[in-house]
Amino acid sequence: MAAKLMHAVQYSGYGGGVDALKHVEVAVPDPKADEVLIKIEAATLNPIDWKIQTGVLRPFLPRKFPTIPGSDVAGEVVQAGSSVKKFKTGDKVVAILSHANGGALAEYAVAKENLTVARPPEVTAPEGAALPVAALTAHQALTQSASIKLDGSGETKNILITAASGGVGHYAVQLAKLGNTHITATCGARNLEFVKSLGANEVLDYKTPEGAALKSPSGKKYDYVIHCAMGTPWATFEPNLSAAGKVIDLTPGPSAIMTFAMKMLTFSKKQLVPLLLIPKTENFEYVVNLVKEGKLKTVVDSKHPLSKAEDAWSKMMSGHATGKIIIEP
Template identity: 75%
Template structure:
């Protein structure tokens, strides 16, 4: 297999945005021990992809240049490396590729067995490819950081989800409503009905005075804020809307939010800002795939782009107004 060439999209250094992407022919990778070679059917983009290109994770990612970006993929196993026990050639799967190695914007990619899960026939490649970073982040912030039980048990919690029409936000709304929660959400005016259709109890247009102030229309104070927005919202906007022990769970921590986190800690404030970093685990991914199969979770697809037009998908992600997930397909 390794003697064959494949189409891939890569960049040679930091910066450059979508213009920095290059279309190349490179050798199909070879799976090593406990690895699988996948023929990709879909990849999804995340803001982390272009942030890595900007250099926010240097020197840890990428590991080397040139770098093929993309971590969230779905496809078919075409070769198994030594030691692989859970998969065979022909299996349909969804996988998360490491941030430092990437490899998703290509026709083939190598995944680690421990970060690959089976994809049932009821779940399309595009639906599955949306899940690894965005879905697992939503799941972990709700169940681990906020302690929401998705079987509906547990005390009712009032939750605010910012940027609720984005990749993480739409998963977070759906997952939160599996628990005993009242969900207030913010998004742009064009997506209000969509976010309501996925279960949000109240939806605010973030451009209105009420939306900018994050005020619950029913006057509720939030026990948890799942802060998905990439743009900064100051602590002074969150603070009056929080319950006595309310927490802002910040998914894209900035230097100013880290300073607020430290200040709230050292002053023993009951209201806290907590930075959250998700870690993709196969058991979480498998759980989400099963929810999609059962019809309890849906991947909202903003747009699909062929690999030959990957720079359009990249630019759309950088623009920051996608509704749901941006998918790249290698055909």
């Protein structure tokens, strides 16, 4: 019997950007014992998706070519692997796919049971699909790297969130607001009021002298920086940090790794901490539940059909999305 085919978008080598994306018909994947097959209702892109295409993680990712990019999906379980206990056919779910295999820019994808969570009726497919990488990264940065308690307990901490109108940033502001925090945020001029509406106490236009210097308008020193932007040197952060302030770098480059190593070697109290997302089921369920309760909202930058995935890819590469970019079959 011939394999069932699906529409997907893939690329076959490093580089090429939007022009390298190809629309193809490929076989619907079969779930392994610990996987579920999901009919995708919505997917989202993250900056790491196009960066993988440029070869930033070669030779490790992607694991093979051609590859279907993307890791964040929401949809309906259409088949459960033989050892899957939590899900059955017909269940609505949100899942994070491995970056090694990708698979989000397609009509169907397979996901590990332990990286899949139930999606309650109050959470739409686009809202759910937007969460995995972006919201979990923001959650891990705040609760693990910065030790912020999101129930509002603990002493007040001063936090800076850079690129606060982007995918990770707009979740980070909302989550930080659940804790006992004073939030300074940076973004472009067009998004100042938007970021204030998310809960930031002070907002800086990153293109102004004050914004570029990351100085708090109220003169506060930052206990933690959730750094979602790129290209900011340590020398800009250091004078704005409290005595034991930490910069949690979500997109660390070679210079950030060098700074991290130097600060460790010299036992500096001010530190730069690279963050690598380690998805955990309980955190995944927590952020989905916050959306259900209306305590965390997904802001959608734009929606694109799978047939025009190139438009979404181009928007992601521009670096100017406000919130999340959604792709629907």
